[in-house]
Amino acid sequence: MTLPHAQPYVRFARLTAAALGMATLSLGMAAAPSRTADPATITLDPVHSVALFRIQHLEAGLFWGRFNALEGTVRWTMEPTAAPVFDIAAKIANADTGSEKLDGNLQGPNFFNAKEFPTITFKSTGATTVGDRHWMVKGDLTLHGVTKPVEVDCVATGIGTGPAGTKVGFECNLTLKRSDFGMKWGIEKPAKALGDEVKLIIALEGDAVGGTTP
Amino acid sequence: MSYLLSVVLLPILVGSALAGAALLGPLRHRAVIIECCVAYGLAIAFLISFVHEVDLPALLRQLPVELKDDDAPFERWHQLGLVALLLTVVSPALALLTAGVPRHRRALVIAATLLCACGVAVFVAFPGASNGGRALFAATCALSSGAIAMCGLRTAMCALAVACAGMAVCAVMTGFPSLAVMCVALAGTAGSIALVGCWSRSPRMHSVAGAISVASGTLLGTAAACGAAYASGNVPSWTWNALAVGVPVAGALLYRWTRVAPMNHAKMIDTN
Numbered sequence A: 001m002t003l004p005h006a007q008p009y010v011r012f013a014r015l016t017a018a019a020l021g022m023a024t025l026s027l028g029m030a031a032a033p034s035r036t037a038d039p040a041t042i043t044l045d046p047v048h049s050v051a052l053f054r055i056q057h058l059e060a061g062l063f064w065g066r067f068n069a070l071e072g073t074v075r076w077t078m079e080p081t082a083a084p085v086f087d088i089a090a091k092i093a094n095a096d097t098g099s100e101k102l103d104g105n106l107q108g109p110n111f112f113n114a115k116e117f118p119t120i121t122f123k124s125t126g127a128t129t130v131g132d133r134h135w136m137v138k139g140d141l142t143l144h145g146v147t148k149p150v151e152v153d154c155v156a157t158g159i160g161t162g163p164a165g166t167k168v169g170f171e172c173n174l175t176l177k178r179s180d181f182g183m184k185w186g187i188e189k190p191a192k193a194l195g196d197e198v199k200l201i202i203a204l205e206g207d208a209v210g211g212t213t214p
Numbered sequence B: 001m002s003y004l005l006s007v008v009l010l011p012i013l014v015g016s017a018l019a020g021a022a023l024l025g026p027l028r029h030r031a032v033i034i035e036c037c038v039a040y041g042l043a044i045a046f047l048i049s050f051v052h053e054v055d056l057p058a059l060l061r062q063l064p065v066e067l068k069d070d071d072a073p074f075e076r077w078h079q080l081g082l083v084a085l086l087l088t089v090v091s092p093a094l095a096l097l098t099a100g101v102p103r104h105r106r107a108l109v110i111a112a113t114l115l116c117a118c119g120v121a122v123f124v125a126f127p128g129a130s131n132g133g134r135a136l137f138a139a140t141c142a143l144s145s146g147a148i149a150m151c152g153l154r155t156a157m158c159a160l161a162v163a164c165a166g167m168a169v170c171a172v173m174t175g176f177p178s179l180a181v182m183c184v185a186l187a188g189t190a191g192s193i194a195l196v197g198c199w200s201r202s203p204r205m206h207s208v209a210g211a212i213s214v215a216s217g218t219l220l221g222t223a224a225a226c227g228a229a230y231a232s233g234n235v236p237s238w239t240w241n242a243l244a245v246g247v248p249v250a251g252a253l254l255y256r257w258t259r260v261a262p263m264n265h266a267k268m269i270d271t272n
Helices: A004-031 A100-107 B002-023 B031-053 B058-060 B076-100 B102-123 B131-149 B154-171 B176-198 B209-228 B238-271
Strands: A040-044 A050-056 A062-067 A071-076 A086-091 A119-131 A133-145 A146-162 A165-177 A197-209
Touching: A040 A165, A040 B002, A050 B031, A062 B102, A071 A165, A071 A197, A071 B154, A086 B154, A119 A146, A133 A165, A133 B154, A146 A197, B002 B031, B002 B176, B031 B058, B031 B176, B031 B209, B058 B076, B076 B102, B076 B176, B131 B154, B131 B209, B154 B176, B154 B209, B154 B238, B176 B209
Parallel strands: none
Antiparallel strands: A040 A071, A040 A197, A050 A062, A050 A197, A071 A086, A086 A119, A119 A133, A133 A146, A146 A165, A165 A197
């Protein structure tokens, strides 16, 4: 019960309290962090991650080989437009051409020189979104002891469920000149034994750990 | 075809022309000229082969020279070219030095052999070089040089040619064609010097101890160490050292035996 002469004060107090409450609420909303997805860390599954390479032999056939058991991680929020961040490596010792002799030649000093440069690495530095789950990823490729910026066409091929949790797949395409990385044997000397241009198709699959969806 | 011409035939032509000019030319009675030219011919043949097989920047990258727009990597096996380049300087210098002090020739040759063997083993580091590996490298160079020093020119060059040909086969088997062609070039040069030696009546035919033995042994030892360092499973790494030391030792034994046997035979005739 309020006294009649006190009613304007009470109304004023109620209005003030309501205004303060709304102000507090709006401030609180403004101060709260906006919810963005944390990227999951996708650890590559070496069994299902390979890099295929293609090179022309004696100006004739296109010869294919592969680097088995790629290693590394991909950090991705799994949003269709958010670009993944790649940090992957291939061991030269895992070169596989289907011929033991050729594998040995590839690992030798005339080609990859595995004794001195045992790995090929790629670390992404940025990306441009091309479409849904499709990016042009920029990064540094280290091959044969030379690091150069390259642009890789990457597609997230799918997100599935495996026995260990979420599986994520990517496919990346890249064409490079091996002479840019100091691998010149066979391009001109001996005459055009092997081409300069190498096409790479990199298939990645890994288990996603952590991260939140928005 | 032009590849083989530049990487194999041109080095052989240059190396054997130099040695041939000394062995057959008007200065064939000057031991120091023969020693200079044969040793220099071997080293320059290997160097020319290296430069044509790899490229000049690969050699210059190891020297205090600034190269423009060069982002190719330094690879340790390119030190083969550096060793050959150093031998083109060291071997004529050694020949002139030993000719200048004939009384101390033997001591100088031994010192130069050991110095070159230890020098390359210390400064040339192929992948996986441990202290034991370096010691083996030095020992291979020294033993190879020592064995060649005990041969005559033709035997020494034949031994060098056979050892290099063996290494070329090993290099092909281990997927190292660049080393194979350099070894073929050196084998061809040594073989052609041996052939030229058959026509020569030089008084220096019976001793190669000095610049020739140092250049040959150091090149053989370095090529062997390089091959062994990059060898894959096809060829055991000891094969390289066995070729570099075994063939010259066999050559030296054969040379001694072929020289001693006729002398013994003559003695037997005398006593009878």
